[in-house]
Amino acid sequence: MSQETTTPTSVLIVEDDRFLRDLIQQKLTKEGFTxxxxxDGEEGLKITKEQKPHLVLLDLILPGMDGFEVLRKIKSDPETAATPVVVLSNLGQKEDMDRAMKIGADDFMVKAHFTPTEIISKVRSILKEKYFQ
Structure with a gap:
């Protein structure tokens, strides 16, 4: 019933843990995503502004600029404010989730609670909702 797009959809992964970053990147690529x-946060913000990904997967604990600040800057810039951001973090406290959602995150996933396949499903769901309605 739903029509799959044949256009690659770009996802920016802002994650300082190389193993997790590579794992998610491989899974997304295998599923047809660019x-x-x-x-780190500075690099993630720069790429978001320059390359305009369709979605950002954002860790909160990053070297330099933390994920909350990256999220705040993405959502306060008219050029990037509409970019969906899914926070993917080990910070699982309600206060952290509430803070991220209040700043403008589209969703919050605690790393330990989700498999890479579930993360991909969430990415698909948000992209479909945002771009293909």
Whole structure:
């Protein structure tokens, strides 16, 4: 019933953990997504502004600029404010989730609670909702 797009959809992964970043990147690529990766907040913000990915997967605990600040800057810039951001973090406290959602995250996933396949499903769901309605 739903029509799959044949156009690659770009996802920026902002994650300092190389193993997890590579794992998610491989899974997304296998599923037909174009992936871009960043290892810290400054790089993630720069790539978001320059390359305009369709979605950002954002860790909160990053070297330099933390994920909350990256999220705040993405959502306060008219050029990037509409970009969906899914927070993917080990911070699972309600306060952290509420803070990220209040700043403008489209969803919040605690790393330990989701498999890479579930993360991909969430990415698909948000992209479908955002771009293909």
């Amino acid at each position: 992936t871009i990766s960043a290892v």
